[in-house]
Amino acid sequence: MREEKFKRKPRRSYVKKKVCLFCTEKVKDIDYKDINKLGRYLTEKGRMIPKRITGNCAKHQRRLALAVKRSRIIALLPFVKED
Ligand SMILES: [Zn+2]
Numbered sequence: 001m002r003e004e005k006f007k008r009k010p011r012r013s014y015v016k017k018k019v020c021l022f023c024t025e026k027v028k029d030i031d032y033k034d035i036n037k038l039g040r041y042l043t044e045k046g047r048m049i050p051k052r053i054t055g056n057c058a059k060h061q062r063r064l065a066l067a068v069k070r071s072r073i074i075a076l077l078p079f080v081k082e083d
Contacts, residue, residue, distance in 0.1 A: 018055035022063070030060070032067035035076050042068065046078045 022030065032038070041049050041056070041064055048068060051061040071077040 020055060020057040020060050022060040023057055027060070030063045030067040032070040032074075033076065034067075035071060038064070038068055038071055038077060042077070046080045 021027075030037070041054055043049060048065060051058065054061075056064065068077060072079050
């Protein structure tokens, strides 16, 4: 089995453990008023960071997107600046 040699752990330097933070914290509803938390999932431009990077599960990513949307409506967070 020569292939076994190459089947070591994949090396992806920037990828940490991918765990959904909201799942680990057992968060059901993401508070849209909690901009500190929401801000962690946004880029400098106010874009949502994709879940493949944050490690969020689909469920929570959707909740997060909703929370961000709401937050923008009440002007806690800026809208995405397109350039
Ligand atoms: Zn989750």
